[in-house]
Amino acid sequence: MARGFLDRSHSIAPANWSRWLVPPAALSVHLAIGQVYAWSVFKPPLEEALGLSGTESALPFQLGIVMLGLSAAFGGTLVERNGPRWAMFVSMTCFCSGFLVSALGVAASQYWLVVLGYGVIGGIGLGIGYISPVSTLIKWFPDRPGMATGIAIMGFGGGALIASPWSSQMLESFGETTGGIATAFLVHGLVYLVFMSMGVLLVRVPADGWKPAGWKPGNGGTGKMITTAHVSARNAIRTPQFWLLWVILCFNVTAGIGILEKASPMITEFFRETSTPVGAASAAGFVGLLSLTNMLGRFVWSSTSDIVGRKNIYRLYLGVGAVLYLVIALTTNTSKLVFVLCAMVILSFYGGGFATVPAYLKDLFGTYQVGAIHGRLLTAWSAAGVLGPLIVNAIADSQEAAGKQGPALYSTSLFIMMGLLIVGFIANELVRPVDPKFHEPSAEQAVASEKEAR
Amino acid sequence: MSETPESRPARRTPLLVLVWLWVGLPFAYGLYELIRKVVQLFGG
Numbered sequence: 001m002a003r004g005f006l007d008r009s010h011s012i013a014p015a016n017w018s019r020w021l022v023p024p025a026a027l028s029v030h031l032a033i034g035q036v037y038a039w040s041v042f043k044p045p046l047e048e049a050l051g052l053s054g055t056e057s058a059l060p061f062q063l064g065i066v067m068l069g070l071s072a073a074f075g076g077t078l079v080e081r082n083g084p085r086w087a088m089f090v091s092m093t094c095f096c097s098g099f100l101v102s103a104l105g106v107a108a109s110q111y112w113l114v115v116l117g118y119g120v121i122g123g124i125g126l127g128i129g130y131i132s133p134v135s136t137l138i139k140w141f142p143d144r145p146g147m148a149t150g151i152a153i154m155g156f157g158g159g160a161l162i163a164s165p166w167s168s169q170m171l172e173s174f175g176e177t178t179g180g181i182a183t184a185f186l187v188h189g190l191v192y193l194v195f196m197s198m199g200v201l202l203v204r205v206p207a208d209g210w211k212p213a214g215w216k217p218g219n220g221g222t223g224k225m226i227t228t229a230h231v232s233a234r235n236a237i238r239t240p241q242f243w244l245l246w247v248i249l250c251f252n253v254t255a256g257i258g259i260l261e262k263a264s265p266m267i268t269e270f271f272r273e274t275s276t277p278v279g280a281a282s283a284a285g286f287v288g289l290l291s292l293t294n295m296l297g298r299f300v301w302s303s304t305s306d307i308v309g310r311k312n313i314y315r316l317y318l319g320v321g322a323v324l325y326l327v328i329a330l331t332t333n334t335s336k337l338v339f340v341l342c343a344m345v346i347l348s349f350y351g352g353g354f355a356t357v358p359a360y361l362k363d364l365f366g367t368y369q370v371g372a373i374h375g376r377l378l379t380a381w382s383a384a385g386v387l388g389p390l391i392v393n394a395i396a397d398s399q400e401a402a403g404k405q406g407p408a409l410y411s412t413s414l415f416i417m418m419g420l421l422i423v424g425f426i427a428n429e430l431v432r433p434v435d436p437k438f439h440e441p442s443a444e445q446a447v448a449s450e451k452e453a454r
Numbered sequence: 455m456s457e458t459p460e461s462r463p464a465r466r467t468p469l470l471v472l473v474w475l476w477v478g479l480p481f482a483y484g485l486y487e488l489i490r491k492v493v494q495l496f497g498g
Binding site for chain 2: 016017018020021024025027028031155158160161162163164165166195198202284285288289291292
């Protein structure tokens with residue numbers, strides 16, 4: 001494929017291009033890379049076939065998530081410069097090569113190749129792929145940026161829903177031997193290559209100055225919180241707004257992961273001593289419900305933010321989220337329905353928080369380098385990925401060691417999560433429009449200052 | 455350049471249907487499998 005085809009200049013949409021062709025291009029990448037959350041399907045067969053421990057078999061996933069954060073943070077500027085087609089191509093190449101290298105590794109019983117392939121090479125594909133369509137979608141949908149990014153980021157959640165049963169069926173067909181796992185990896189790499197190539201071929205950037213019919217900048221409906229100016233990624237990280245959003249995202253994700261990571265043992269333990277205990281099968285159903293609301297929240301809440309404004313929707317995520325944690329902590333095991341409903345809404349806020357943040361960034365920093373700024377902000381996700389499970393697991397372990405059981409194992413964690421959400425709520429209240437000194441000079445200003453300099 | 459009547463998107467319905475099906479069908483499969491699991495576990 002010629003380098004020219006991948007250039008931003010070669011992906012400018014013709015005048016009669018439909019913007020509704022862009023979300024499927026984004027989805028073809030996000031639905032593929034979302035597979036990472038179904039890695040657990042491969043863990044038991046790998047442990048059995050290669051004699052690995054649970055910690056060892058989790059390495060490719062963990063490294064993949066670390067590489068996602070790093071490549072999104074450091075590759076964001078390159079993505080902005082080279083355009084979405086280049087980014088999607090890099091993502092597709094890395095993600096699919098990762099599977100092929102892993103297939104070789106399993107076939108040769110060289111596990112380090114799986115770690116390198118899936119974790120490092122594939123992880124770069126995750127990070128670049130995650131941010132690849134964000135700024136393009138925002139430019140195509142300036143009137144509905146929350147909905148547009150919500151569709152793509154919902155795809156990341158949906159990727160695991162597809163991969164989990166699909167990978168399981170494949171392992172069942174090919175067998176859980178080294179040969180069977182290697183074949184499954186090979187098929188994954190090839191199928192995702194075809195699936196993602198649609199995005200590479202289809203994605204287009206709007207021509208300079210393009211805007212939807214009848215739409216004017218500032219028509220977002222939420223007044224002064226939406227800027228028409230532009231802030232570079234380099235300047236964005238010097239603003240308090242960036243770090244306030246970092247805290248908001250980090251704590252909102254920490255609170256969600258706290259439930260998501262321990263959902264199955266948590267519901268079992270909560271209702272163990274009641275007249276309606278929860279068995280392993282029902283606990284798995286509960287985890288499924290949380291995945292569903294996590295995914296739906298990404299689209300529903302992010303789209304709602306286009307109407308009510310980004311600041312207000314985060315007030316809902318963080319404020320109502322804190323109240324729901326309090327409800328769980330106070331009602332403990334008195335009502336299973338209340339527990340399940342609260343957890344479902346909290347998880348929908350968790351997903352919504354992820355999906356709405358690119359539009360919040362666009363409101364504050366403009367569209368100029370929003371993809372690169374988003375990439376840098378995703379380090380908050382990496383931090384939350386460590387913080388959330390650490391808090392819940394450490395507290396549950398210490399309470400268990402102290403002889404406690406049932407809801408008491410988790411009550412301290414619930415109050416900590418509530419505290420984090422309140423801190424996030426305060427951070428959201430402190431968000432103001434960015435100081436104009438951080439804005440990029442407009443074309444007119446640049447000409448004027450050049451004349452002055454002469 | 456804004457969407458003027460002259461530059462309004464041409465009818466690309468077949469392409470739109472194809473690409474939305476391309477991503478929609480696998481997504482529907484994943485959703486179906488998930489709902490089946492939830493119904494089986496809670497509904498019996």
